[in-house]
Amino acid sequence: MKEKKMDTRNITYFMAVFEHLHFTKAAELLGISQPTLSQQIRLLEAEVGMPLFDRIGKKVVATEAGRLLHQYGMKMLQAEMDAKNAIKELLSEKRGTVRLGVLPSDLDFQLVPLFVEFKTLYPETRLQAFSTIFVREEVLAHKVDLGIGLCGPSDKRLVQIPLGSEPYELFVHSASELAKRREITLEEMTQHALVMYPKGYLGRDLVDGVCREQGFELTTVMEVGSASSLLQLVAAGIGATIQPRDLLKQHPEWSDIVSIPISEPAPVRHLELTYYADRFISKAQQQLSEWLIDFFKSRTV
Structure with missing residues (x-):
């Protein structure tokens, strides 16, 4: 019998339930019915041979298998997104989205002139700058492409560039x-x-x-x-x-x-620029990274 392979659609369904720990809310966000979502999760559990969630009354809790699937599922979804972005860049090197996480209040304000310059060079690229105190966590969760935050311990999953x-x-x-x-x-x-x-x-x-x-x-x-x-x-x-x-x-x-x-x-x-080591970096992201490094170097002169 041919073994069934996981697809990213079911992984996306699983990730939504994992994030919200609520089937109805996850189904609403996904735009599908709650019974359909429950069925897909059961099929996924049958594939892996273990429960992914424990259902205790109205409470949903991820199992150890669920936590493992979440860890590797993020990589699967990111790999798919990287592949699509790389192909899109063949069509136009100035399209797409760059997501930047930056410490709030003072740094994000200081970077506005640089954002204006970026938009001039990449008018079709959407730049999203998020203020967050959890810069490293946002990068590791693939919620932002680049992050500017306080220096932290070395992490082999990340590229960490000191900014002074x-x-x-x-x-x-x-x-x-x-x-x-x-x-x-x-x-x-x-x-x-x-x-x-x-x-x-x-x-x-x-x-x-x-x-x-x-x-x-x-x-x-x-x-x-x-x-x-x-x-x-x-x-x-x-x-x-x-x-x-x-x-x-x-x-x-x-x-x-x-x-x-x-x-x-x-x-x-002490500040650093971080991004995930094993992921696709578009030309726009690379350009923004270089500008950010130059911006912070100029402030130390």
């Missing part, structure tokens, strides 16, 4: 008593009003971590979730903020804000 380091500095209004300081310590900032990102944002957590190592904690008078809002608050005299040094360089319109270096030990973020 960037120290944090104190931004204050030019009329502040601190504006003429050439340097300041983190601990001194406990005596001044601060506006910061909320706890849980990478930048805030990085600053808080350095403070904890020195045995103190910063307090804030206001917390907002965007870099532009923080700069507006500083310009209004509400308080000072601790942000990556180059953020202010990208906003020359804030001429009434000055930046003061923080003495050691100071918060520093």
